Amino acid sequence: MVRNNKRKTDRKGITISAAQKALSYIKSGKSIRKAAEAFKIPFESLWRAIKKKEGQISKNVYPKTCSSRQIFNDSEELMLVDYLLVTSHIGFPVNCRTLRSMAYQQALRNEKSFPTSWTEHELAGKDWVAGFLKRHHSVSIRTPEATSMARATAFNKTNVKVFYSKLQDLYARNNLTPDRIFNLDETGLTTSQKPQKVIAESVTKQVAQLVSHECGQTVTMYGFVNAIGNALPPCMVFPQKNFKNYMIHGAPPGTLGIAYPSGWMTAATFLECLKHFVRFVHCSKDNIVLLLLDNHESHVSLEAIDFCRENGIVLLSFPPHCTHKLQTLDKTVFGPFKRLYHRAANDWMYNNPGKRMSIYDVAGLVRKAYPKSFTSSNIVSGFHCTGISPFDFRRIFFSVIRQRST
Template identity: 40%
Template sequence: MPRDRKRTTDRGVPLPIMSLAAATVTNERRTVRSVAKQYSICHTTLYRFMKKRERLGPGEEMRTGYWTPRRVFSAEQEDSLADYLRRAADLFYGLSTKEVRRLAFQLAFFYKCSYPDTWNECSMAGREWFFGFMKRHPCLSIRCPQATSLSRNTSFNRHNVSMFYDNLAMVIDRYHFEGTDIWNMDETGVTTVQEPENVVAGRGVRQVGAVTSGERGTLVTVACAGNALGNMIPPMFIFPRVHFKDHFIRDGPPGCIGAANKSGWMLEEHFLQFLQHFQHHTRASLYSKVLLILDNHSSHLSVAGINFCRENGIVMLSFPPHCSHKLQPLDRTVYGPLKRHVNSFCDSWMRSHPGLTMSIYDIPGIVRLALPLAGTPVNVQNGFRCTGIWPYHRDIFNESDFAPSLVTDRPPPLVLPEQAGSSCSVLPVFPPVLPEQAGTSCSVLPVLPAVPPLPFSPENVRPHPRAGPRKGTKPNGRKKRKSVVLTDTPEKEALEKEKAGVKKKPTKVKRKLTNTVETKQNAKVVLKKTLKKKHIEKDSDSETEKDFCIVCLESYSRPREVWLQCWQCKAWAHEACTDGGSIYICHNCESDEELN
């Protein structure tokens, strides 16, 4: 197909002027040359226009100027294709550029359109056609899609969202909550390996690198909470360590708290600790209740946490499962800017500490700088506004937001004739008669009406994805959650019954060894594994810290031992080995200052 030719002249007469000039010649009985001179038109052009209009048949349209006679699809057909592509993108099953070209070839072949022979070589349309199609439809653009899980696509449907807004309206009307009483709590992960920002480098360089702390980072969970007026409480950090130390959060935001476990994720006991921290800052009580909206994470479904909320006037409302990307205020407007600012400050930290590895103990200091820039009152308020939580607006989402869930909509079941009642009139369906089955004795064949041609629609060639029937139970056996008020008595009793019915894993019984030689050998193996495990735990509990005092070279890990950190080199020493001052500078740094 030829490329689009760029026009370099302004020649050409519009159709209304040509029609007016032709009417003047016909009605006033004037010569073509005089009328053409009056309207500044070439007399030959006007003469050909009049002759061509005389040859037109009924229903044919007169055209003037430049047009595209070799276009494969008409303007209406291309508009239908553009609507199909937009619909596919709304369903989260958008087509790539090559898939669009293959679809164009399939449409041209199916509807017997005139297309270039080069399309048959690769079974797809040419690149010139695609770029011309995109230029003729500026409503389309090539975008980089955001990865979204299937659970989020199917769970964010109108039924689940309506149930959440029903519960939210019921709670607001029951307790007369205002914007200052509505809070949202959520966790996010901050890693020690950042995504480097764009840098300025030489043109033509094949690879441009940026230093990071390691290949794979360690994740620290950060739990935050904010209300509809834009206020936030100090965050909570959960470190992937066995025991929590106070110095983990020494550089964190003022008022923050911390906890530790082996995984670094939020657990039920840590969630109870966060609720106590939340109640302390919000001053919630039975006489001044607040609403806490959160997701259905397993750590949030804690009986102890729910009892604490009921005793201190905290009403807990859960989101529908897998809907936090649309309904969670902190996810919508706070955590995205927080990740970008954290990456920026991590880059700055790596430049100011060349040759050093960033540890999980440096994350609270970075969050202290990034959180005020991301968790601004405007961002937090916009999060509650864009989700329709406050001000309350249950119809804030339109049909395009629920479009991905339409893929899993199931059609109504078919009604068979034997299942239908006597009032159901079912037309009989006759099997088709094939020519070889008809035989010579069949004198009259049924005359079928002519089937009209299918209208042009890309769905006739490539229908939109549609999921099959779903099983009744989930494959992993987990209970299906929904949006509920967790502090209500029926929900609390149902959760207690569910927790009581969970079976604990049976403990393994060790068999007794009869052979003494085998017993000794296995005892040595078990002892080696135990010592190795303790050594690994000790190394993981002190990842980048040194194990000895810089003065006496003894371990500082003795119980009830107070130790200080050098102000310059960040090395550690026992308090008994120093002068006990508030600002400690080790003897190595003091000697360096004297030499300088």
């Protein structure tokens, strides 16, 4: 198959005026070939136009004058598609080179006729892969997400069923409405931005872009969202011993700033975040809220649990290594937020040439990215696609069954 075909002749198609003149000429008793020669029209184009007019062939069907040869028949290609889908579902997707090797081996084993270039490299051609993907839209070239063995094995029917049964029990016991269902999670914000795609000289093999640091400092940010699409002001943990108010200069209004030497979340800093959460939610024992979170060690301290009991916060943790499938913020919010954050950091580097980004610039970058990513539509779709609100256990459970069965 040739993807970029180059015309080798100057033969052109048929125009409407030329076709009308040729048809009149044919009606006078001349043959189609004579009319084609008289008006310098390709014979096959004139023949096709006449047959269309007479209704003998469909308007969308043309005689194949030049077509690429398909190595495998339709049933054989469908079997290959099914194999590719199965391997992608179980976490071992096939790359293009492996697919080309498989196609060559299959063609060789079944004694298919294929181009000689396949034998030279013992691989199917890139043109064959392009044609294969064009014929089968259920598969395409994707960039996979690195998934550890722990995540792959922990996301199973047993863990998912236990989590959703507890969630359903809490809904019924506390009569929870969507405005009282919250999710919180943390993400790291670095002072070394991720470069964006740029326009540069096409013949240059490597294009360089300046970043602030090779390994920048990290500021931890906590996000809070609820099932009706609201987002609370974030909490930011700076890698400093003492907190100063200028650290959150330019941050979203209401942001809580905390300092800890490592910049990571600990039991003490998490307790401060819970107090920040209560100030905005106004929960109590008479107004209980549900807080969904992962089972990080900083979230399960005795002080945090006692504080939640006193203030009407019911904690429910996700199963270990399952947050990539079950957590709202991971599914639909943090991805757009990180992209917008790095875009804002990239703009900062352009507007401040010769300067290095510090942790005191992170708050201003968060203010640019936060309102555009923590939107109501992103948050609501996250709760919906995970089946948390509205409650839909089948949405995730059946996807696990399909994944394991394949």
